[in-house]
Amino acid sequence: MSSHALRRIILVGLMIVIALILTAINPVFLTVGNLNKMFQEAAQIGIVAIGFTLVMITAGIDMSIGGIIALTAMVAVNFISFTKIPVILFVPVTLLVGALAGYFNGLFITRYKLPAFIVTLATKGILAGLALVVAVKDTQGFVQNVYIQDAVYLWFGGASFGGVFRTTIAFLLLGAGTQYFLKNTKTGTNIYASGANPVAANLTGINVDRTTLGVYVFAGMCASVAAIFISSRMMTAMPELGLGTEMDVIASVVIGGTSFSGGSGDIWGTMLGSVFLALIKNGILKLGMSPWIQPIVIGGIIVVTVIIDVWQKKIAESIATRAKLRRLDAAACEDAA
């Protein structure tokens, strides 16, 4: 655990160093406005990443989050364009999109024992297609960008006191709540156990399938929540919204120290990870570099982080081996006595 703590301290230290360098080069970085924007961006990715973290703790993966975001936004836009149903009533319905998508993901993964990657990649295609189908069209059948004018809906993407965006507040609350849930409830323990050793968890009487299913439903709902905030902030939505988000989300989770092999990780890490990513993206813009290099940098960060993971594991293993040798020596001395 101490190596994890050390890693976290290094991550925070690195963020401070980067922030200082950015400020030195471009003082605009350290303005309240820019920081709020940066945290807002971190929150948009981070909300999805919180759900994704639980999936990764169960040793799963959810490639469908981009599709969920797109379809959720399209459903919301339809409500706004064609009905007079108040926001308070239809927002819960849009969250159902994510819950249902997650439910089907989980169902196929647990009931039919299909690999999570394939299942969610397929559902991503289905969801993205559905988003296009239900998208608002003009008379010639072309997809129309809808400008959202509903004041209540736009409230979500707005800023509250001190210019802090509501998205950021939602991100902090959701993160803290999920972290507490993960560490202090039976279900949280079951999630770790299901990822670390599903066979053992089953033998202990934990319903691994139900736990897994629940985690995918939660991840889907997180993506839907993010979709509301993103579309509200952009004041528009198109059927491509959110597609490709999985890259940023995976980067955040991995930087935060959650391992692909499951059984470890937490929400604090993911939250730091998403802020780190937003910092890098913001920095690229503030340094006047082309925004097109963002995906290149993010891809690179994922690779570097995974390499660090492997190193860390190796070091931990060699420490364990040395401890084992010491123990055997002690045992041998006992035998001699």
Next chain:
Amino acid sequence: MANTTTKDDVLLDCRKITKSYNGPIVLDQVDFSVRRGEVHALVGENGAGKSTLIKIVTGVASRNSGEMTFNGKELPFDLSRKQAQALGIACIYQELSLIPGMTVAQNIFLGKEPLRKGLRFIDRKMMNSMAQELITKYQFPLNPTDLIDDISIAQRQLVEILKALSDQAHMMIMDEPTSSLTKTEVEMLFRIIHTLKEEGISVVYISHRMEEVYALSDRVTVLRDGKLVSVLDKEQISPAEIIRLMIGHKLEENAVHHKLGKVEGKVVLSVQNLTSVGKFQNVCFELHEGEILGIGGLVGSGRTELVRALYGIDPVDEGTITYLDKPYVPSVPNAIKSGIGFIPEERRLQGILATQSIIKNIGITNLDKVAPRAIVSNKAEKEYADRGIKLLNVRPPVPEHLVGNLSGGNQQKVVLAKWLVRDLKLIFIDEPTVGIDIGAKEEIYDHIRKLASEGVSVILVSSDLPELTRLSHRVIVLRRGRIFTQFSDCVLTSEKILRAASGILEEQTENRVGA
């Protein structure tokens, strides 16, 4: 209740249990009963039906017919694992079923965590103190807040036992609990089993190690080919008798003493001052043509690491190796080209391609022969497979059979066959008979001996001491990565190896090698 005392004594009573997995009958009308507070050994060769019986009793599998009562209650056909647990049937599995990354206390109370009132969050303080209570009661060397990853295998087993005890277990099933324990740890486990017995908890003990069965059990149930062969009482238990019942015909008495042979011939492999930092140090030895050199030592003494390095899997830091009078740099392609073979420690993980046929498994090691121009000749591949199957008497002798579906013994034969169809000069064999039944074990021993008599040099790494003493011409004992001592040309016993591995030299020990 006017029950007779004998009937009251019975905790688990299985009558005429039958189980078949789509066709072949795995258990045929088996009776099995366990008395309250007894240690009951369940023995049989692999495939005799032990594990199936245990699965049925613990609710992991369901029976086709037969009756079961536990603690006076009838057990239903669709008994679930959870129900069995609630009734007090606990099982400590061969593959430990603990969750890494969690603490000792979290593992003990997994799935039954104490919750706080109100919002029902886990009460961690309470959980740790409950765990400490259990630990104190049984005087286990454990700490509730230690991570599972940081404690030894033996300690992990203790956690499993506590997990079962916290379930109010009446019966504890232990499946090969000692397979990865050191001698001291085994002794500790035995003491604990005695404590459990005194508390009135029944222990069902499954083991391939006859000494243990002999030392521990009050009764022994012997299964063979899915049928009940015999139930022995304490007075009737003797290792030779159990083995006789298990395999149905009498084997020569397992020789405990063994006179080491002597092989003097051409030196095939000579190793000087071989060092791999943190693994082994200054290892020197020579290996002759047709010689079986045993390497003993405790787990972690550097045995496996040494043969892996010699075969070229892991790098070495220092030292020279001479192979067939020429300097030799280990690398796997080099090794295969120059007639060196390697049988790894973990058959399932490192030895076989479980989802592939025998043909493909044998072919992969002999690609140079079956695919000389990068295109695999199906005919040549089949020929090699047929030869391998015949050579080692693999059953079933069907080349298309998937290796994962073979029994452990036959899987190991396939691994041997991969190499034996080649022209070998030297082979490294690491733990050839782990988890293999006695019959197949003897067959594999015969093959190793035959190999040596044909002039192939063998380096044999094993934790099975009788195996080392019976097969080897010479035995090197490693300790903390160094050669501690060497036995040659003397009468060798398991005891001697074990003492050396633990760092004790006897006065008359031969050929002490300077450390």
